[in-house]
Amino acid sequence: MYAAVVLAVMSSACAETGLLEPAAVEQSVAQIQPASVVADVPALRVTGGMDCGQPLPDVLSWELQIAKRSTPLHLRVLAFHSRTAGCGATTERGVTSIVKIDGPLDVATGEAATTRFSIRTDEFNCGRVQFDVGGYEGAEVFGIIGAVFTYGKDCAAPPVVQLPPVVPPPLTLVTPGDCRTALRDVDFSRIGPSSARLVFRIAPGYGNVQLSLVSFIVTDGVFLPQTFYAAVTGQFDAGGVYALTVPMPPGPFWQADALCGPPLRGDLTAGNFNAIDARTFAWLWPGGAGGNF
Numbered sequence: 001m002y003a004a005v006v007l008a009v010m011s012s013a014c015a016e017t018g019l020l021e022p023a024a025v026e027q028s029v030a031q032i033q034p035a036s037v038v039a040d041v042p043a044l045r046v047t048g049g050m051d052c053g054q055p056l057p058d059v060l061s062w063e064l065q066i067a068k069r070s071t072p073l074h075l076r077v078l079a080f081h082s083r084t085a086g087c088g089a090t091t092e093r094g095v096t097s098i099v100k101i102d103g104p105l106d107v108a109t110g111e112a113a114t115t116r117f118s119i120r121t122d123e124f125n126c127g128r129v130q131f132d133v134g135g136y137e138g139a140e141v142f143g144i145i146g147a148v149f150t151y152g153k154d155c156a157a158p159p160v161v162q163l164p165p166v167v168p169p170p171l172t173l174v175t176p177g178d179c180r181t182a183l184r185d186v187d188f189s190r191i192g193p194s195s196a197r198l199v200f201r202i203a204p205g206y207g208n209v210q211l212s213l214v215s216f217i218v219t220d221g222v223f224l225p226q227t228f229y230a231a232v233t234g235q236f237d238a239g240g241v242y243a244l245t246v247p248m249p250p251g252p253f254w255q256a257d258a259l260c261g262p263p264l265r266g267d268l269t270a271g272n273f274n275a276i277d278a279r280t281f282a283w284l285w286p287g288g289a290g291g292n293f
Contacts, residue, residue, distance in 0.1 A: 043067050044135075049147055061118040062145055064103075064133065068112045074136040075105040075115065075144070083127045083155035087148050090130050098123045099131065117145070126155035172205045179260035180281050180292070182206035185241070188258050188282040188289060196248050196256040196284055201240030210235045212263035213246035218253040218285075224270050226255055231263035258282035258291075 048062035066073065079099050082090035103115030119131060133145040172182075184201040191197045202209055212233035216226035230247040248254060257264075259279045268276060282291035 044144060046145055049145075050149075056121045056149060056151070058122065059118050059120055060131075060147075060149060061116060062131075062133075062147070064115045064117070064144065066107050066113045066115070069107050069109050071137055072109055073107045075107075076134045076136065077101060077105070077117065078130075078132045078134075079119070080130045081124060081127055082130075085126065085128055085150045085152055085154050087128070087150055089146075089148060090128060095123070095129070098129075121149070124151060124155075126151050126153050172207075179209050179211060182209045183281065186282060186291065188256075188284060188291065190248065190256075190284060191245065193250070194248055195245050197243055197245045198258050198282065199241060199243045201242065202236050202238045204238045207237040208235050209237075210261050211244060212259045212261065213244050213256060214259065214263045214265075214268075215246050215248050215254065215256045216268055217249045217251070218255050220253050224268065224273060226268040228265065228267050229254075231265055233263050252286060254286065256284040 044067070045065040046062060047065075049060065050057075064075075077096060077099055078094070079096045080091050080093060081095045082092040084090075084092075098119055100118045100120075101115065102118070104113050105115065107113045117131070117133065119129065123129075128148055128150040131145065131147045131149075132143070135142050135144050182202050184203050185199075187199045189197060196213065196215065198211070198213055200211070210233060212231060214231045215229040217229050218226050229249040232244055232246045234242075234244055236242050244258075246256060248256065257276070257280045259276065260281060261279055264272070264276055266272075283289065
């Protein structure tokens with residue numbers, strides 16, 4: 001296992017490329033050059049970590065010494081793990097909980113502090129880890145520590161877990177002619193000049209209930225035959241609210257039927273009326289609406 005560590009203390013001029021937000025980490029770390037000597041400035045001093053090429057110890061640690069502050073300072077800690085080994089920046093999966101923090105993350109004006117950060121390297125055995133500490137100083141945001149250490153090998157693909165099949169509870173099936181037992185809260189009405197809509201729910205325990213809407217053109221004064229105009233159908237399980245909408249013909253004479261089972265896709269005639277009527281649970285015509293659901 002080898003470590004590639006990037007350590008730096010950056011001035012507030014680096015706020016736009018700080019290590020604080022995941023989207024900015026890759027850019028930020030790429031701009032900080034690896035160094036065997038930790039950066040040292042009067043206000044902040046970082047020690048610890050290691051250079052790339054060295055075997056990983058059981059624990060990697062860093063110490064941040066914060067001189068007496070003239071303004072408040074807030075520290076933010078982030079850590080990420082990638083399944084791919086290497087020394088490049090990564091924000092693949094957040095693992096900030098692996099970082100042990102000993103010391104304050106908020107330092108008030110007039111105070112000095114020392115905060116230590118440590119990561120047990122046996123948290124993983126493959127891929128790489130990125131560790132970042134950033135500072136908030138008023139409106140300024142800047143990076144303090146940016147480190148990546150690698151385990152020298154990629155992680156294997158996660159195993160595919162085969163879950164047992166989910167067996168649904170048995171459903172109460174309905175035949176095309178008796179869907180009425182499954183229907184709840186039915187409303188069948190004309191919607192504007194060009195369509196009719198059926199709104200309904202399916203009762204618990206029922207499934208795969210087929211319902212259909214059919215619209216017809218009616219000749220003035222003649223009940224049969226009725227000329228087929230349009231049809232829609234669907235299959236529904238327990239639940240809802242569901243809706244079916246069928247186009248309606250223009251003109252003053254028309255009819256729409258709501259059926260159990262498949263739709264009629266032809267004219268309604270004296271020859272098929274009884275069979276269709278047995279499956280019809282709601283109907284509309286210019287004079288109103290009716291149903292037996």
